[in-house]
Amino acid sequence: MHCKCSKAGGLQLMDSPRVARPINKNLKPLETEPMIGETPTLALDSWLTPNSVFYIRNHFDFPDISDSPDTDWVVNVNGSFKNPGSFTYSDLSKFPKHTQAVTMECAGNNRTDLTPRVPGNQFESGAVSTAVWAGISLSKVLESFEIDPNSKELLFEGKDSGEPEPGVKTQNFQRSLPIDVAMHPDTMLAFEMNGEPIGVEHGGPLRLVVPGWYGMASVKWVRQITALDSPFEGYFQTYKYMFRSGEIPARPVSLMQVKSLITSPMNGTDVKGDSHSISGFAWSGNAEIASVDVSTDGGSTWKPARLVGPSDKYSWRQWNFSWISTNTGHHTILSRAKDKLGNLQPAKSNWNELGYEVNGFKSICLNVI
Numbered sequence: 001m002h003c004k005c006s007k008a009g010g011l012q013l014m015d016s017p018r019v020a021r022p023i024n025k026n027l028k029p030l031e032t033e034p035m036i037g038e039t040p041t042l043a044l045d046s047w048l049t050p051n052s053v054f055y056i057r058n059h060f061d062f063p064d065i066s067d068s069p070d071t072d073w074v075v076n077v078n079g080s081f082k083n084p085g086s087f088t089y090s091d092l093s094k095f096p097k098h099t100q101a102v103t104m105e106c107a108g109n110n111r112t113d114l115t116p117r118v119p120g121n122q123f124e125s126g127a128v129s130t131a132v133w134a135g136i137s138l139s140k141v142l143e144s145f146e147i148d149p150n151s152k153e154l155l156f157e158g159k160d161s162g163e164p165e166p167g168v169k170t171q172n173f174q175r176s177l178p179i180d181v182a183m184h185p186d187t188m189l190a191f192e193m194n195g196e197p198i199g200v201e202h203g204g205p206l207r208l209v210v211p212g213w214y215g216m217a218s219v220k221w222v223r224q225i226t227a228l229d230s231p232f233e234g235y236f237q238t239y240k241y242m243f244r245s246g247e248i249p250a251r252p253v254s255l256m257q258v259k260s261l262i263t264s265p266m267n268g269t270d271v272k273g274d275s276h277s278i279s280g281f282a283w284s285g286n287a288e289i290a291s292v293d294v295s296t297d298g299g300s301t302w303k304p305a306r307l308v309g310p311s312d313k314y315s316w317r318q319w320n321f322s323w324i325s326t327n328t329g330h331h332t333i334l335s336r337a338k339d340k341l342g343n344l345q346p347a348k349s350n351w352n353e354l355g356y357e358v359n360g361f362k363s364i365c366l367n368v369i
């Protein structure tokens with residue numbers, strides 16, 4: 001199998017004078033109103049993504065958070081709780097701090113790989129990033145409010161609002177979680193990202209971080225938590241973030257599917273000599289990564305890569321492969337990952353109407369000179 005190398009992509013800078021809101025000039029822009037930007041290809045080669053290049057995916061314009069945290073950010077707790085009420089950002093200091101590295105991938109990452117093409121943000125590979133998040137386990141924060149044992153879900157509301165699409169009623173960003181996921185000790189209300197207070201771009205002062213789940217579950221700018229007796233049926237729950245494809249019954253998108261990416265060298269690069277180091281990342285929301293294989297002949301034969309770097313429960317695993325090339329010219333390099341539950345990355349992504357969970361093999365082309 002032969003490939004043709006096109007020019008390697010580099011850092012793209014954003015230039016949008018119309019936007020007064022905080023924008024991130026280091027991201028690969030998709031939209032500015034609301035702000036949507038991918039992590040640039042070069043920055044994907046780092047285990048932790050610096051805050052300045054962590055991808056941003058907003059459905060609405062940034063909310064006004066000027067009432068916080070100096071004047072204290074209030075979160076209302078209502079619905080089926082024995083003691084409904086509220087807590088504030090500063091109340092959180094009395095709870096033990098929970099810190100963990102979490103890889104977050106937007107459900108629409110790599111949407112551009114699907115054929116036929118689907119509408120939505122045309123993400124390439126950069127809607128995935130990893131940060132060390134710190135905050136408080138949500139279950140600890142909610143203990144004193146005493147949730148009704150018959151509750152089915154917790155609903156989270158962000159402060160951002162707008163029309164999700166023309167003609168659909170103005171609403172806040174809202175998503176729910178099953179009780180067991182919401183109350184899992186690793187589901188947290190986070191206030192720190194890579195050791196800094198979370199910036200407004202990423203949901204500061206307070207956001208949910210749901211490890212293992214696609215990004216839509218990690219509601220930013222959390223202002224309200226409601227315990228529900230029946231499943232939430234809002235726009236972002238039952239219309240968006242549903243895997244819909246032909247006859248198969250639609251199902252909600254939840255855990256990140258097993259996937260791997262080659263992050264170095266970059267696609268389309270000329271590489272010198274015959275000894276090459278190929279590396280990338282692999283992740284799965286279901287379990288830790290068990291193995292990664294690499295093919296340097298377009299998928300005919302595979303050899304195991306070495307798993308390197310930190311091995312954390314909720315973050316991607318770096319891998320490395322030493323390749324001795326035997327001839328010059330263009331080569332198609334592929335990687336495939338397997339997680340510890342035996343889930344295999346598929347060669348081809350499952351096409352679906354809204355373009356979620358795109359996790360098929362992602363090849364790069366290298367020109368050996």
Ligand SMILES: Nc1nc2c(c(=O)[nH]1)N[C@H]1C(S)=C(S)[C@@H](COP(=O)(O)O)O[C@H]1N2
Nearest residue numbers: 055056057058059106158173202215216220
């Ligand atoms: N309040 C709110 N929370 C949100 C969103 C949003 O638009 N509003 N987008 C979600 C989606 S789809 C993703 S992928 C992640 C992105 O988080 P980030 O912008 O910090 O990368 O936030 C999620 N939480």
Ligand SMILES: [Mo]
Nearest residue numbers: 106107215216
């Ligand atoms: Mo997303």
